[in-house]
Amino acid sequence: MSxxxxxxxxxxxxxxxxxxxxxxxxxxxxxASAATEKPAPMPTRNLGKTGYKVGIFSLxxxxxxxxxxxxxxxxxxxxxxxxxGINYIDTSSxxxxxxxxxxxxxxxxxxxxxxxxxxxxxxxxxxxDDSWRMLEKSLQLLQTDHIDLWQLHDLGLMxxxxxxxxxxxxxxxxxxxxxxxxxxxxxxxxxxxxxxxIEAIHRHPFDCxxxxxxxxxxxxxxxxxxxxxxxxxxQMGIIGMKVPARGRLLASWTPPSIDAxxxxxxxxxxxxxxSGPLNMREAMYYTLSQPVSTVIIGCDTIAQLEENVxxxxxxxxxxxxxxxxxxxxxxxxxxxxxFFRFYDRA
Numbered sequence: 059m060s061x062x063x064x065x066x067x068x069x070x071x072x073x074x075x076x077x078x079x080x081x082x083x084x085x086x087x088x089x090a091s092a093a094t095e096k097p098a099p100m101p102t103r104n105l106g107k108t109g110y111k112v113g114i115f116s117l118x119x120x121x122x123x124x125x126x127x128x129x130x131x132x133x134x135x136x137x138x139x140x141x142x143g144i145n146y147i148d149t150s151s152x153x154x155x156x157x158x159x160x161x162x163x164x165x166x167x168x169x170x171x172x173x174x175x176x177x178x179x180x181x182x183x184x185x186x187d188d189s190w191r192m193l194e195k196s197l198q199l200l201q202t203d204h205i206d207l208w209q210l211h212d213l214g215l216m217x218x219x220x221x222x223x224x225x226x227x228x229x230x231x232x233x234x235x236x237x238x239x240x241x242x243x244x245x246x247x248x249x250x251x252x253x254x255x256i257e258a259i260h261r262h263p264f265d266c267x268x269x270x271x272x273x274x275x276x277x278x279x280x281x282x283x284x285x286x287x288x289x290x291x292x293q294m295g296i297i298g299m300k301v302p303a304r305g306r307l308l309a310s311w312t313p314p315s316i317d318a319x320x321x322x323x324x325x326x327x328x329x330x331x332x333s334g335p336l337n338m339r340e341a342m343y344y345t346l347s348q349p350v351s352t353v354i355i356g357c358d359t360i361a362q363l364e365e366n367v368x369x370x371x372x373x374x375x376x377x378x379x380x381x382x383x384x385x386x387x388x389x390x391x392x393x394x395x396x397f398f399r400f401y402d403r404a
Contacts, residue, residue, distance in 0.1 A: 100144070105176070112352045117363070124154040126154065140167070150179055151192045166201070172202050177206050177207070178268075179207075181193065184221035193205070206243060243265035244266075245295075249399065250398060252283070252285040269289070271348055296351050298345040298353040302338060307335070313332065316329045328394045328397045330391065342355075342369050344384050347380075
């Protein structure tokens with residue numbers, strides 16, 4: 059597709075200013091005894107050097123939002139998230155399979171409420187032309203003319219870096235889309251191993267990074283050792299994901315059968331028959347006590363969403379002793395909780 063046709067298809071009114079959609083909430087804790095008292099606002103943090111004030115809990119585009127034919131459940135979750143003051147929504151061109159259900163559901167809400175949130179999506183493609191096609195479809199499904207953050211999805215191997223930065227690689231699409239004001243900020247995402255993400259940061263001054271950060275992280279291929287400090291040094295917006303490890307860190311998680319796990323991508327390398335040691339408050343507060351801007355968590359129900367928002371509103375940081383204790387408790391389930399670092403990517 060020619061650049062002229064892309065501009066015609068992707069015409070935009072210009073980049074949003076962060077001030078227009080930002081939150082000015084300050085940290086606070088609601089009074090549990092005052093039923094009529096207004097709930098505490100969502101604490102906010104800087105999204106790196108973007109200038110955007112992001113709530114510390116954000117909505118992820120998986121869980122209910124990636125299931126097919128799930129509009130009656132998924133769309134109300136997105137609506138309720140905005141009602142509760144969540145001002146960052148993350149999705150991807152691969153969430154929900156070829157039909158891209160996640161972008162579809164979010165788009166049904168964005169059609170009416172686009173100015174209420176910072177919207178992030180991703181391209182898994184590694185070439186310029188394929189990434190452009192992904193972006194065009196994302197805009198169509200999300201029912202918007204601009205994306206706040208467009209990210210390179212799931213950087214895991216150095217071959218990803220070689221393809222993305224080659225002539226005709228995906229990096230060309232990201233830079234062109236930003237220059238044409240179709241997207242405002244550029245980012246990278248990953249959960250496999252830290253080296254590839256470190257190399258990407260050295261190659262380009264990305265605005266944001268979406269990375270796996272949970273209580274099991276220090277035990278295997280840690281992102282906290284070098285990657286997280288580098289992102290802080292570069293003043294990137296840091297979005298934490300895999301916070302409860304798709305439930306594997308939680309005592310409330312009921313493991314599927316070993317056979318069922320073997321047939322899911324999450325269990326291809328690591329199966330387990332035991333629940334985790336943490337509750338959701340501990341899992342979330344561990345990650346929020348790191349130097350992250352926000353955490354994204356996918357939700358299956360409105361009740362689950364509301365509980366996560368409640369936890370975020372009550373957040374107070376853990377000290378180093380508490381963090382070390384949670385890390386130690388996570389060790390026995392650390393491999394299943396980091397399943398995404400052990401499957402074969404060859």
